[in-house]
Amino acid sequence: MKKPEQPPSIWQKSWMKNLLTVLLFVAIFMALRPLMQGDVIEGQAPKLQLQSLNGETLDLQAMNAQGEPVLIHIWATWCPVCTFSRDGIENIAADHKVISIATQSGDDQQLLDYAAEHKMNTSLIVNDLDGAIAKQFGAKGVPADFVIAPNGNIEFVEVGVTSSIGLRLRLWWAGLQGEDK
Structure with a gap:
């Protein structure tokens, strides 16, 4: 049945x-x-020689010459998504070369206060007071992440939410791509 x-x-x-x-x-x-x-720009990364909040010179070409990929992280203090990714970027910076560009987020003292409040490494942070650096990369939104291979090529671009693991994998892959070229 x-x-x-x-x-x-x-x-x-x-x-x-x-x-x-x-x-x-x-x-x-x-x-x-x-x-x-x-x-966002593609191909060869722009030549950057920037001053961090604590006075260190961050030279993208010199960093690339060391044979490792570099993460350019463009963010803003007023961006809630950037706040969400802040700790992940700080953790990545412990293992990889990172240039952290705070765009249109106030003067140096305001950024220093923000960094102190959130325990951020000021030697990585560059103040893009008027947004000129973000504009140079074609970043219309934040956060924007650019993974630069050792050969100076932009290998990956992410605008918006991305994971620390995803960025670490992209940095690893860019390092391999830089060896091949």
């Missing part, structure tokens, strides 16, 4: 609904991604 068909369980309905929600979110994210990236 054939058993009567039973309607899908609550678990099955919930699982399908969650899958569709995730797929919709991914589709929206992928559709908006080109708008978030804007007009």
Whole structure:
């Protein structure tokens, strides 16, 4: 004798609904991604020789000459997503070369106060008072991350939320790419 068909369980309905929600979110994210990236530069990174908040010179070309990739992280104190990624960037800086560019976030003293409050390494932070450096990279939104391979090429660009693990993997891959070129 054939058993009567039973309607899908609550678990099955919930699982399908969650899958569709995730797929919709991914589709929206992928559709908006080109708008978030804007007009970011590609190819060779611009020559940068910048002064950190504590007076150290950060020279991108000299950092690249050491054979390791460099992360350029453009952020702002007023950006909630930047606040979310702050600790991750600080952790990455313990193992990798990082230039942290605070754009349109106040004068040097305001940034020093912000860095002290959040226990940030001021030797990495550059004040982009008027947004000129961010504009040089074509970053229209923050945070914006540029992974520069040892050969000086921009290997990866991320605008918006990204994970520390994702950035570490991109830095690792850029290091490999720099060896090949």
